[in-house]
Amino acid sequence: MSDQKCGVLILDAIDQLRKRKARPDLDRICHMLERRHGLKGAAVNDELQRLVNEGTVVKVDYKG
DSSP: OOHHHHHHHHHHHHHHHHHTTOOOOHHHHHHHHHHHHOOOHHHHHHHHHHHHHHTSSOOOOOOO
């Protein structure tokens, strides 16, 4: 899958999780994309890291 399409899917998954009032952490994003689109966790993690490095996605650490 192309990087652009994977990036769009990740952003959509983050939006869906936020609509549910759930924290869009790596596990939830990976699980959602694996169920809906068959993407593996390693590919999602790599693409998400690229989005963070570009500044498209902001990584936030939660206490707890």
